[in-house]
Amino acid sequence: MQDTIELKGISHHFDTASERIELFRDLSCTTRAGEALAIVGPSGAGKSSLLSIAAGLEIPAGGTVRFTIDGALVDALTMRANSGFIFQQFHLMPELDAIGNLALPLRLKGNRNAFDIAALWLEKVGLKDRARHRPHQLSGGEQQRIAVARAFVSAPRFVFADEPTGNLDMHTSESVAELMFDCARETGCGLVIVTHSRELALRADARLLLAAGRLEAIA
Ligand SMILES: Nc1ncnc2c1ncn2[C@@H]1O[C@H](COP(=O)(O)OP(=O)(O)OP(=O)(O)O)[C@@H](O)[C@H]1O
Numbered sequence: 624m625q626d627t628i629e630l631k632g633i634s635h636h637f638d639t640a641s642e643r644i645e646l647f648r649d650l651s652c653t654t655r656a657g658e659a660l661a662i663v664g665p666s667g668a669g670k671s672s673l674l675s676i677a678a679g680l681e682i683p684a685g686g687t688v689r690f691t692i693d694g695a696l697v698d699a700l701t702m703r704a705n706s707g708f709i710f711q712q713f714h715l716m717p718e719l720d721a722i723g724n725l726a727l728p729l730r731l732k733g734n735r736n737a738f739d740i741a742a743l744w745l746e747k748v749g750l751k752d753r754a755r756h757r758p759h760q761l762s763g764g765e766q767q768r769i770a771v772a773r774a775f776v777s778a779p780r781f782v783f784a785d786e787p788t789g790n791l792d793m794h795t796s797e798s799v800a801e802l803m804f805d806c807a808r809e810t811g812c813g814l815v816i817v818t819h820s821r822e823l824a825l826r827a828d829a830r831l832l833l834a835a836g837r838l839e840a841i842a
């Protein structure tokens with residue numbers, strides 16, 4: 624059975640005190656579990672906003688967003704509960720150690736085996752010996768490996784990543800990208816990535832360019 628996200632005729636804008644910022648109009652696209660989609664485009668084009676809409680974090684000004692899990696229509700809240708998120712700035716909880724950060728999404732869902740599962744993921748991302756280290760004691764690349772594991776730890780249907788390698792050097796970017804795509808492939812979940820990196824975008828199954836309010840498939 625399929626897990627899908629369908630955007631149809633999406634428009635979005637932000638109103639500020641002095642003006643309306645029109646981001647896009649009449650955008651449509653579909654993505655599904657098992658597929659990796661990259662969204663590229665110039666700064667300010669609205670990529671992060673589009674990602675938030677696709678993840679059900681933000682409601683678009685116009686158009687419809689349709690989420691299905693196992694072929695059944697679900698609401699944004701349900702889709703969010705079945706999604707993982709990776710950000711440019713890692714966003715780990717500073718007061719929790721590595722294993723605590725990994726266990727948190729599981730604990731929030733009442734999983735009694737949270738720490739055992741977290742330990743397995745820590746090993747999977749090669750940071751078993753850093754379990755008791757807090758984020759400030761880890762390098763950027765190590766923090767992002769933890770963040771990738773955290774996104775996948777509760778078996779999501781989709782993982783959304785906004786500039787996941789934006790703060791990393793080239794070598795570290797490649798290893799984090801590899802980890803992210805390996806995790807997605809192994810778990811069969813969908814991956815939606817916003818990136819400025821051509822290398823990262825080329826790893827995806829499909830690429831969409833968001834520019835001047837339009838979305839188009841590119842090679
Ligand atoms: N909450 C908000 N209120 C007002 N304007 C906003 C808000 N969020 C985003 N914007 C504006 O909408 C536009 C698109 O922002 P968005 O963050 O989606 O772009 P982006 O393509 O992700 O850019 P970047 O590549 O720099 O991250 C920008 O002009 C931004 O200033």
Ligand SMILES: [Mg+2]
Nearest residue numbers: 670671672785
């Ligand atoms: Mg952005």
